[in-house]
């Protein structure tokens with residue numbers, strides 16, 4: 667029996683409608699897959715970024731960019747801003763222990779929200795001098811290495827020693843990936859003169875004694891100004907310096923850090 671021509675017209679419209687729906691469903695699924703790729707350049711909140719990172723873990727993308735430790739995500743200090751430079755001193759022999767302390771860790775890692783704040787500190791610095799870079803010497807430091815440092819200085823009474831290396835019994839903010847040791851360097855890689863080298867245990871490195879050393883002429887105003895610039899850049903993002911080391915900055919006070927992040931006891935594998 668011959669069908670009414672309207673019947674064929676209806677069937678064709680049905681077909682076109684179904685094809686349209688199918689094409690749009692496919693393009694949606696491509697879009698949602700793309701949005702799983704982590705975009706740290708956006709102004710997402712940290713919790714949004716973290717859930718993206720969990721998706722990244724599921725998809726096994728960006729493997730080399732993250733270290734996932736329990737509930738924490740750690741990234742290299744330059745993750746959000748490549749104008750931040752780093753040189754992991756404790757992965758070399760060029761440090762106060764004169765030996766390699768990190769075997770598997772070859773980058774400077776910090777908690778992801780700490781890296782975000784450091785990126786802003788770099789922006790602050792670039793705004794003042796486009797030739798200046800933060801040069802980070804240390805970030806995440808496992809507790810096992812904290813003990814090595816502490817034990818190596820056992821001729822110094824604990825109270826004095828704690829001014830240079832945090833007592834591992836209490837833990838260092840470094841052991842949570844929430845502290846950084848850093849300076850400022852120029853594009854030619856030359857660090858600014860801070861009046862004392864990195865990890866100089868002497869009192870000349872104390873920010874708390876700068877005016878006394880200025881009065882005796884042991885430190886110059888230019889050297890203090892360089893330290894001040896570093897402090898301003900870091901403090902602009904809420905980091906705090908300690909009174910005994912011009913290079914050490916905590917992202918949060920220790921009690922906050924202990925509630926917020928997990929202690930890293932051993933070296934993490936990249």
Ligand SMILES: C[C@@H](N)C(=O)N[C@H](C)C(=O)O
Pocket residue numbers: 815828829830831832838839840847865911914
């Ligand atoms: C050892 C030095 N670079 C350092 O980071 N000291 C602080 C006080 C720490 O160990 O937490």
Ligand SMILES: [Zn+2]
Pocket residue numbers: 804840845846847913914915
């Ligand atoms: Zn430090």
